[in-house]
Amino acid sequence: MNNQFDVAVIGAGAAGMMCAAVAGQRGRSVVLIDHATRLAEKIRISGGGRCNFTNLQAGPQNYVSQNPHFCRSALSRYTAQDFLALVKRYRIGWHEKHKGQLFCDQSAEQIIDMLKAECDAGRVSWRMPCKVAAVGREGEHYRLETDGGVISARSVVVATGGLSIPKIGATDFGFRLAKQFGLKLVEPRPALVPLTFDTAAWAPFVPLAGIALEVDIETGEKKSKAQFREDLLFTHRGLSGPAVLQISSFWEPGASLALDLVPETDVASVLIEGKATLKKNLANLLSQWLPARLAEGWLAANGFRADTRIADMPDKQLRRLGESLNRWSIVPNGSEGYRKAEVTRGGVDTRELSQQTMMAAKAPGLHFIGEAVDVTGWLGGYNFQWAWSSGVAAGLSV
Ligand code: FDA
Numbered sequence: 001m002n003n004q005f006d007v008a009v010i011g012a013g014a015a016g017m018m019c020a021a022v023a024g025q026r027g028r029s030v031v032l033i034d035h036a037t038r039l040a041e042k043i044r045i046s047g048g049g050r051c052n053f054t055n056l057q058a059g060p061q062n063y064v065s066q067n068p069h070f071c072r073s074a075l076s077r078y079t080a081q082d083f084l085a086l087v088k089r090y091r092i093g094w095h096e097k098h099k100g101q102l103f104c105d106q107s108a109e110q111i112i113d114m115l116k117a118e119c120d121a122g123r124v125s126w127r128m129p130c131k132v133a134a135v136g137r138e139g140e141h142y143r144l145e146t147d148g149g150v151i152s153a154r155s156v157v158v159a160t161g162g163l164s165i166p167k168i169g170a171t172d173f174g175f176r177l178a179k180q181f182g183l184k185l186v187e188p189r190p191a192l193v194p195l196t197f198d199t200a201a202w203a204p205f206v207p208l209a210g211i212a213l214e215v216d217i218e219t220g221e222k223k224s225k226a227q228f229r230e231d232l233l234f235t236h237r238g239l240s241g242p243a244v245l246q247i248s249s250f251w252e253p254g255a256s257l258a259l260d261l262v263p264e265t266d267v268a269s270v271l272i273e274g275k276a277t278l279k280k281n282l283a284n285l286l287s288q289w290l291p292a293r294l295a296e297g298w299l300a301a302n303g304f305r306a307d308t309r310i311a312d313m314p315d316k317q318l319r320r321l322g323e324s325l326n327r328w329s330i331v332p333n334g335s336e337g338y339r340k341a342e343v344t345r346g347g348v349d350t351r352e353l354s355q356q357t358m359m360a361a362k363a364p365g366l367h368f369i370g371e372a373v374d375v376t377g378w379l380g381g382y383n384f385q386w387a388w389s390s391g392v393a394a395g396l397s398v
Contacts (some may be wrong), residue, residue, distance in 0.1 A: 001149070005031045007398045008153035010132055010173070012389035015370025016159030017115040022156075022395025024122020027128035031151060032146070034118065035126040036169040038313055039355070040112045042161070046384070051108035054080040054089065054388070055381035056100035059087045063386065064249050064376045070350035071375045071386060074358070078384055078392035090114045099312055127151070135177055142365060146148040155365045157358075159391070160342025162371040163188055170338070174372035175347065182350040182365040187375040190292055190341035191249040193259075194240035195332035204301035208234040211294045216260040217243045220253050222390050229263060234294075238332065245379050248335060249345055257329040261298075262289040268322025271313050281307045282321070289325075298325070308390070345376045356391055357397035367394040 009020045012034035038044070043051055055062070058080050084102065087094055090115060093105030104110050119126075122391050133342040134145040144151040159176040164349060175185055180332045190298075211234045218227035227249060233241030239257075247257060271285065278285065285293035298304050302324050310318065316348035335341070346367045352360050358367045369390040377383040 003149055003151050005178050007031045007155045007157060007161055008033060008151055009157040011159035011161060012163050013159060014043055014384055015391040017158050018118055018388050018391030019159060019369055019395040020124045021115065021118035021122045022392050023126045023398050024119060028398060030122060031125045031127060033130050033132060033146060035129055036130045040159050041168040044108050045105050045107055047215040048073050049108055050103045052101050052103050052381040053111055053112050054083045054102050056080050057381050062378045062382045064345060065350060065374050067350045069356050073355040074389040074393040078389040083388050092132045098145065099380060109353055127344045140387060143325050156366040157369060157394050157398060160372055160374055162347065163338045163376040164190060164341040164344050166338060174368060178348045178368065181360060181366060183352040183360055183362060186346040186349050188344050190201050191337040191345035192245045192342035192379050193248045194235060194238060194335060195244055195248055196238040196334050198333045202238060203235060206236055208294060208297045209236045211291055212241055213291060213294065216241050216263045217247045218258050219247050219255055242379055249376055253384050256329050256331045261325045261328060265289060267325045268319040271310055271318040272320055275310055278310055281309050285310060343371055343376055347372050347374045350374050356393060358394040369394045
């Protein structure tokens, strides 16, 4: 078996397959190595099995990174429209769901099959399942010790992803390799992840589990402030749903979240102004804005009786109730961790890499792409777009 290649790509996920296909179709001899038994499991489970494969609005503003401009070059060289053109070429049915998010009509498997076919078009060699035990430099080449023997390659592309969902094969291999070659890391942390709260403090909200509603959510101050209007989901242990997944990528331990459960309505003013004319009780009134179960649960959690008539309540109490809905401030005690996180924030420090080629300045021929790099997309197809764009950037340069 030939064990000498121009390029060895480690990790046959979204970024790795894209990179291998592009390099192979440029005539490079490429080997793609993955330790998993099933190909591209994260693509398979993504988007509820339909893969939210890109976002039409994808731009640097949709990514979290210590260097927010780093991703600009790759994203503009290979755009959401470029990936969509590929999807169309393979006649994969797709639809736009919400805010530019594109999904397969049928199955995420179609994206995996498409990338596999692109790799075949580039005559990519596969080693899978195959573990890489060590990577070292040997003259002009890299030497990879794998459980299928030694592989020699002029360039190595590390596409081993982040740490989320270890049970389907996530490892810290890429981060360890980066350290071995003297590259800095931005501390990895779970992101796009549900947030949790102290058990005693959360107890009043446990009965609200399962309720969803659109909210405004924010965290941070001034320049570091992040805000989203998305759906919130109450869970038994805390908060989830797109609103919380989005904000989790910006949340710093110890910081509070501010939520507006009735965006664009000043609840206190409506209640106080309506006191004279509105004969309803509190639960009826709140259910014009909130699901009925949340209205009742919210009143109980905040010490109000559901059947109190607003006409009988002092303005001060109505103001307190209104503010509890428009300015709910809570401090998570943590997150559900990598077990539930969709992605890993942080990773290989972008200051170590070329934004055109994704190559490490300190280790010529060694490239890092995809989620292993400190570029983390918002929820909504942005992470795959980064995988495709960074994969193409490296694939065009190796
Ligand atoms: P990816 O994780 O895809 O691939 C890494 C590969 O490296 C894997 O095949 C793994 O087996 C291999 N590997 C790891 N360690 C190795 C080692 N030591 N040796 C050899 N191989 C190794 N994003 C999005 O844009 N739209 C969406 O709909 C979703 N949905 C979604 C759902 C869920 C449940 C999760 C967990 C994540 C998402 N994502 C998403 C995020 C998206 O899946 C993720 O950002 C990309 O898959 C990252 O692509 P990479 O190729 O960088 O890593």
